Amino acid sequence: MIDDDTKAVIQTAERFARERLAPHYMAREQVGRVDRALIREMGALGFIGVDLPEALGGHGQSSLMAGRIVEAIAHGDFNVSYVQLLGSLQGTILAHHANPDLARAWITRIVAGEAIVAVALTEPRGGSDAGNLMLSAKRVGDTYVLNGEKSSISMADQADATIVFARTGKPEEGARGVSAFLVPMDTKGVTTTRFNDLGSKAIGRGSIFFDGAEIPVANRLADEGKGFAQVMQGFDYSRALIGLQCAGAAQASLDETWAYIKERRAFDAPLAQYQGVTFPLAEAETMIAALRQLALHTLRLKDAGQPHTSEAAMCKWLGPKTAVDVTHQCLLTHGHYGWSMDLPHQQRLRDVMGLEIGDGTAQIMKLVIAREKVGRIALQYHKV
Secondary structure, rough: OHHHHHHHHHHHHHHHHHHHHHHHHHHHHHOOOHHHHHHHHHOOOOOOOOOEEEEEEOOOOOOOHHHHHHHHHHHOOOOOHHHHHHHHHHHHHHHHHHHHHHHHHHHHHHOOOOEEEEEEEEEOOEEOOOOOOEEEEEEOOOOOEEEEEEEEEEOOOOEEEEEEEOOOOOOHHHHHHHEEEEEEEEOOOOEEOOOOOOOOOOEEEEEEEEEEEEEEEHHHOOOOOEEHHHHHHHHHHHHHHHHHHHHHHHHHHHHHHHHHHHOEEOOOEHHHHHHHHHHHHHHHHHHHHHHHHHHHHHHHHHHHOHHHHHHHHHHHHHHHHHHHHHHHHHHHHHHHHHHHOOOOOOHHHHHHHHHHOOOHHHHHHHHHHHHHHHHHHHHHOOOO
16 A cells, blocks of 8 residues: 555656656657756656655655656656656665765756766677676776777767776676776767667667776775676666556557547447457556566565565566557557557557667576576576
């Protein structure tokens, strides 16, 4: 059960998504950016970083609350909900691993909607093999000098800073030689490009180049050489949020489709009278409900301080698959109207499909689940 205050915040987020976000969801794709004034508005309403510590500028609410807001915002605009997801993920990483002054400075801005902090892990040579990094960070006195490229980085050209994973040890050390840093994007030697992607154009994706970029030692997160092991633990959280992000987007298409089949007529009857039409939608409603409950259960485990790595991985592979399947069915149910670029189903389908690749493929998530169940034997032929 949720208390009245929590319910009021969620209802406010749902109303904001319905009135402010949904009407312009497709227009934002054409603009190719998330409007900063809109992000500041969400910050003023308390929709970003609700779960971050009050002592560091957050609202001190639960992860469960953050997840419910992510789902509500995603119902109105899947892409805008990435702002909430990044705020919670990156804010949590900073709260746990940055020095207090650095954490407070950036978390305050994140929560207010004044700053976006991206995450830069993937490199051109590979994505799933996340510990096999080449971008180097050499310590020179009180600074680290970064050289190399990060690729496939969401919001690369919109972020104010990014958490960068770089190699401070020898290549043969694998993930054990990786450190994490907070890098402001206006740092000299940092440049970006943007890709022409199939979907999620309002978020955007691109490469970040580091050419002798100097970062203070104080901007290192966690211990040197332990950034991968320590900081990556936070991604269990984002995987649960992704499950709710996908549930919100899929539910939007499904809600629109239920309404459509009550109005659309064929053979002198509304489509809603035909079981061939309603049964697939009933199955979709069931799958979204199952996904939602899995994600909420994962967040409850997190809030209780209990292990949730396996459950989070389940959310990450089930969420995008469910959203793709449900949205595809909704598009088909709209018939020739659904094949038009004028309806939002085609955009939601393209947008959610990206998460079948980004932030960990289904195969990697299933490997994580297997490892949690049978231990390292699941990885005996893999360098993961």
